[in-house]
Amino acid sequence: MHSARESSLGFNLKRFYKFFRLLFSNRMAALGLTMLVISVTAALIAPIAYPSNPQTTSSSGYFAQPHWVTYFSDGYYLSSNLAVGSDPAFASPSALQQWSYGYSQAQSPYLSISWSPLTPSSPPSGSLEISSSSSSGLNVTVFKTFHYPYHGPPSRFFLPPLNVEAQGASPSQPIQVALSLTRGSEKTFTFWSTNLTKNNAWAFPPYVLDSSGTQFEAAAGLRQSDRLSLPEIIFSQVTDYTFGVSVSFAGPGIVNLTNLGFTSYGTSFGLLGTDQQGGDLFAQLLWGARISLFVGLISAFIGIGLGLLIGLIAGYKSGLTDEALMRFTDMMLVLPVLPLLLVLITVLGQSVFNIILLIGFLGWMGFARVVRSQVLSLASRPFIEAAKAAGAGTGRILTSHVFPNVVSLTYVNLALAVPAAILTEAALSFLGLGAPTVISWGQIINNAETANALRDWWWVIPPGVAIAFVSLSFVLMGYALDEIFNPKLRRRQ
Structure with a gap:
């Protein structure tokens, strides 16, 4: 038995090695992973480089311009x-x-x-x-x-x-x-x-x-x-x-x-200047990476997990169970997500926990339908019939035979769900419904709008670019995983 476990472990390690080797050989995956590493590094070094909350800590004068402006003629009097x-x-x-x-x-x-x-x-x-x-x-x-x-x-x-x-x-x-x-x-x-x-x-x-x-x-x-x-x-x-x-x-x-x-x-400070309270905007940009990545990842895990569970049950259990779950899914799909989020956030309160839960619980429907369609095609396969004939129960069949065949969909959709969650959180923060005690990229843009400083491009554009940068990293990873798992999409070497 010990030898069999070692053999199974070695086989799994070899599979992981081949998978990551194939992943890193994909240009989109390599680029996406590099961008993601940069984003995660920024999120990790933010509290080390700037221990104090940059929104509550005054670093320079109000509405200070970036220091590099002083090297141009416009910065002569800064x-x-x-x-x-x-x-x-x-x-x-x-x-x-x-x-x-x-x-x-x-x-x-x-x-x-x-x-x-x-x-x-x-x-x-x-x-x-x-x-x-x-x-x-x-x-x-x-x-x-x-x-x-x-x-x-x-x-x-x-x-x-x-x-x-x-x-x-x-x-x-x-x-x-x-x-x-x-x-x-x-x-x-x-x-x-x-x-x-x-x-x-x-x-x-x-x-x-x-x-x-x-x-x-x-x-x-x-x-x-x-x-x-x-x-x-x-x-x-x-x-x-x-x-x-x-x-x-x-x-x-x-x-x-x-x-x-x-x-x-002074009237100039740092790489991106300061906000209306004298807070360092570059420090806020780094701090915003933490909450955006945290909300995006946790919300995506919740949404994909719910969608996977409901899709597996609806696809394998036909009849009334499938009908009830799919009609409920259809009902959730037709609801306008953003207005519903605005109402629920107002009622439940503006906190990171509430935002994560609401984004996760309102983002599972599309993936559930995809998983259900895949499970329906798998349910009639000979190996599923053989498992039933061997006396395997529903749980055993779903976990040991069905799930391994839809796991590629899980990886791909998980990578693609993170950008949607990040954009949703940024939209809520921009509308003033984000968590008021934390810094996010959407909140930085909201502060610029509140302070009538949308013309200060060094205040508005960097958080927008950061949102696009992180979202693009996950999108590239998702497309690369889809290309790896789907043989029809693989390019000829």
């Missing part, structure tokens, strides 16, 4: 992201080396600048500690000068919420703190300033340090009559800018500060 300070939370002492310090040389003996683990939040973070022992007052500036090389302003800029804490401050001897940005040597924009009079209490700006905020604009000196935005006023020329915080002591004291940094989001 800008890119720019960050000042790679460790604004001072998580390690080395963060102090990123900044420069301005003070009078005469005050140097009374000044101490060091790293401190004192912080308003839990580690990993720390703070920059400035200590003054001068009784006559002392001024120090923590700053960083950077060059702004772009001819156009950023889309917006923002700062983390600066936190400062004082020791030795009092109403009679307050410690003054000012957060500002200086353009060249001509203009200084103060974003926040305060007088620290309480000890051992962290102070922070009462508003969000974002250029799109009204309070922030007012603090920086933007007037309601100004026609330009704050980024356009500040970054109006290519020059050096100095960002930092100034601390003025009236007497001996200590100041700890953390969350010191500056980030500007």
